Amino acid sequence: MTASKAIVLIEDDEGHAVLFMKLLRRRGVNHPFQHFVTGASAWTFFDTQTAPGETLQLIVLDINLPDTTGIEILTRLSAHPTLQAVPVVMLSSSDDLDDVRTSLELGALHYVTKPVLAHPFCDICSDIGCPLSLKPLAGSDSVHGQPADDREPWA
């Protein structure tokens, strides 16, 4: 069951993390989230993963982190014997071309500039061969007759 696989989010800005998770949840994404504020804490978690291919659905990396950069984590991930199989999407508040190029060269599947919209993010994940399992759109989202759509930015 894919829904049991976790989405790892490494993002130092709490607000961005909250918005990201909130909007994906609202969109119907039902994967559990693993949120880390630093690269070090993320690696502590990664090191416990014996079979990440079975436990991790997606890794989302912010470029600017307090102790490291998303690029550095990506470099380590792409060299890791098992973690390199997990799809990675980069997040950044800037669309710096050098960062985009480096990320894609290092094997990131996509580079998303904040604020991005929930709907396209899910589409992107499908496109890159990492479809997120969605709950049927219901509940709070449809209460106001205003389903989560791509007008909504998230962090």
Add this chain to the structure above:
Amino acid sequence: MPSRASHDRPLGRDGKASILTASDAGMGDRAAPMDGRWEIGLSALVLTGLIVAMTLVIVLGAQSRRDLAQLREAEQVKFLATDFLMRQRTAESSQRGYLVTGNPRYLRGYNAVRTSLPLALTRLEAATSKEPAQAARLARIRSLFDLKRHDMFAAIEKEGADNRPQARSTIISESGFVQMVRIEKEIENVIEFENRIVSNTRTDYELTYFVSISVLVGILSLGVVTFFRIGKFVRSYNEYRSALTDSNRRLTSLVHARTAEIARVNEEIQRYGYIVGHDLRGPLINIIGFTSELQRAEAALEHQLLALKATAPASLDQDFVLAVEQDIPEAIRFIEASTHKMDRLIAAVLKLSREGRRSVVPEPINISAMIEDLVACHAQQIAASRCGVTIGTLPDLISDRLAVELVFGNLIENAVKYLDPHRPGRIEIVGRTEGDRNVYEVIDNGRGIAPADGERVFELFRRAGEPTVAGEGVGLAYVRNAIYRLDGTVTLESAQGIGTRFIISLPARLDAVEQPGLIAA
């Protein structure tokens, strides 16, 4: 990062001015100008001395030639005079012997010189004709000679005719003797005169010789002086050259150091702009995101309010209704407008910073083609504003294509954007070459810029006049930034209600090496 930037000031960290002075280069303490004047004076002196010496040598040479000729002439005259006298004596004694003895054998001498004697006199006359005093003497000698010859001849004739007593009377009368003495006296005078000439000429010649030797010694000493001066000159030239090499090396390293420093500071400023833009955006994204959350919550509230209005309108507090229906949506609207504007401004700063970090790559650019493309990009607005665009003959350029495109793109966009809606627009792009620079002008008949706004339009986020046209106030800041990076200048002339003229001056051939900011970019 900012604290580091303010700590390491780009130039003059050592407290010195950034201008390179002569003492920086180690050339300061040589009294070169004074030396130079001396050198020139001395060289002029040596040259004058040489010219004088040469003239003297020529004059003295001519003088000694003249002296030699004179000496030879004098000796010739003396020889001729002596020769004449000897012959005369031979004739005289031969004639006297004959007259005394009557023996014709004695006439042999007389006969021997009879024809050569007048010739000898003629030769002497010719040799002395130039000297009036000698010529006068010769005239006297000639008359004495004529007389003497006549007497001698007459006496010999008489002796030959056996008129001995009469012939002897000639000898006895002593007139022949007196004539002979007088001739001898005159000849002595002639020789004496020539001796005086010889003696004078000798003195002259010795003087000439002495002067010649002096001149030679002079030339030699000038040569020695010049030799030492050349030696000294070569030494000081070598010293100057090594000093120059040293100072060049120092200058080069100074330039390298400062270029590196400028590059570092430049990079820091660009990085600073990048970080500011980047880090400002983090909080902004939260505000945008959570405002959107608030909007969603507000929608829920409004939904609830509608339901309550339908079911229990009496229970509703008026303030609650006002807050949900007006205050909250208004606040959210303003927050949204502001955050979106801020996002655009930050994006502009980022773009500017990114443009500054980009390497400048000079390449040949067909400006006319580029302008035509850019005008085509704005064809729709141009048509909408009934605007005529004229493109003059534009000189081609070797520069950074993207930067030049950004410059002209923004200027043309500006011209189109700020046309006066009340009259037909006219935009003109002209160009010309000025030395090694190309000058382009983008001229419009738009609303113009107030004199007070002048240069401020080039500042980031500054906009002139009434903000009736959408924009962030970044276009001209991009233009100026790009122009500076291309080693160019941009100025504007404008009159409100008449139009604006942007004047761009760019190097016709941009040299990539001259861009210090690029080393780290």
